[in-house]
Amino acid sequence: MEKRVIGYIRCSTTTQSEEGVSLEAQEASIRAYCHANGLDLVEVVADAGVSGAMPLEIRPQGQRLPSLMKQKKVSAIVATKLDRCFRSSHDALATTDKWAKKNIGLILLDLGGMVLDTTTTMGRLMLTMVAGFGEAERSLIAERTKAALQHKKAQGLRVSGKPPLGFRFSAGRLVEDDQEQKVLSKVRSLRTLGYSWRKIAAALNEQGVPCRGAKWYASALHTAIGQV
Numbered sequence: 001m002e003k004r005v006i007g008y009i010r011c012s013t014t015t016q017s018e019e020g021v022s023l024e025a026q027e028a029s030i031r032a033y034c035h036a037n038g039l040d041l042v043e044v045v046a047d048a049g050v051s052g053a054m055p056l057e058i059r060p061q062g063q064r065l066p067s068l069m070k071q072k073k074v075s076a077i078v079a080t081k082l083d084r085c086f087r088s089s090h091d092a093l094a095t096t097d098k099w100a101k102k103n104i105g106l107i108l109l110d111l112g113g114m115v116l117d118t119t120t121t122m123g124r125l126m127l128t129m130v131a132g133f134g135e136a137e138r139s140l141i142a143e144r145t146k147a148a149l150q151h152k153k154a155q156g157l158r159v160s161g162k163p164p165l166g167f168r169f170s171a172g173r174l175v176e177d178d179q180e181q182k183v184l185s186k187v188r189s190l191r192t193l194g195y196s197w198r199k200i201a202a203a204l205n206e207q208g209v210p211c212r213g214a215k216w217y218a219s220a221l222h223t224a225i226g227q228v
Contacts, residue, residue: 004074005034005107007044008065010084012051023048026080033109034078042072051219052083055091058198058218069104076105076119082130096127165212165224183209187221197222 009026027044034041045068047061056062065077077099079085085106086092096106096118105119111130117123163169166184168177183204190200197218204216213220 002038002040003076004040004042004072005076005078006065006068006072006074007031007034007041008047008062008077008079008085009044010047010050010052010059010062012049026084029080029109030078033107033115039076039078041078042074043068051217051223053087053222054197054217054219055087056085056095058196069099069102074104076107076117078107078109080109081111082108082127093128100124165220179210184224187225191225 007027007030009023009030011023011026023046027046030044031041033039045061045064047059050059050062056065068074069077077085082092086095099106100118105117105123106127107118108116108127111126116126116130118127163174163177166177166180167174168180169175187200187204190203191197195203201216201218201221204211209216
């Protein structure tokens with residue numbers, strides 16, 4: 001009997017057109033792998049235009065995975081890369097531990113030319129190592145980005161692109177936006193009280209707090225707080 005699996009694909013708005021990252025490319029890779037290895041791909045779950053900073057369990061389609069895994073009686077989730085599913089090493093290891101207790105594994109297709117399968121002992125060990133290295137790389141990138149941004153702020157220099165949340169451009173210089181700074185202060189306070197990013201975004205939307213787009217999103221708030 002073929003093993004039943006679910007494919008998971010994700011793409012943020014900024015990477016949607018990149019080669020190998022688009023939803024179509026991810027799905028094609030997953031379908032090809034499943035066909036070649038005799039896996040029964042019962043469904044492909046897609047989160048389009050969703051930032052990797054958002055935890056899997058609160059993504060629009062990621063929320064469906066627990067019930068789907070039980071309903072479809074699958075043995076694994078198949079994805080192309082680790083960062084398509086998880087935002088951090090802690091997130092990856094904690095979530096896959098929960099899956100493992102239900103005898104559900106994770107299969108990653110593009111791991112430096114190798115396939116990672118956590119249903120095996122070696123696959124689980126590799127996931128721990130890969131997740132750790134990935135987290136270290138993201139931390140270094142974040143530190144360098146934050147340091148560069150802070151230097152430009154200190155010099156009053158214009159930062160290319162859109163100004164980060166809490167700031168605006170004035171005469172070509174980056175200055176604080178009082179209204180957005182108040183929102184960020186409120187967000188930090190709610191986080192201290194234990195509110196999730198999703199609940200904070202919902203609260204801001206319910207209260208009609210002005211934002212730059214159509215509404216507040218958990219991923220945007222998480223990114224903003226990490227920048228300033």
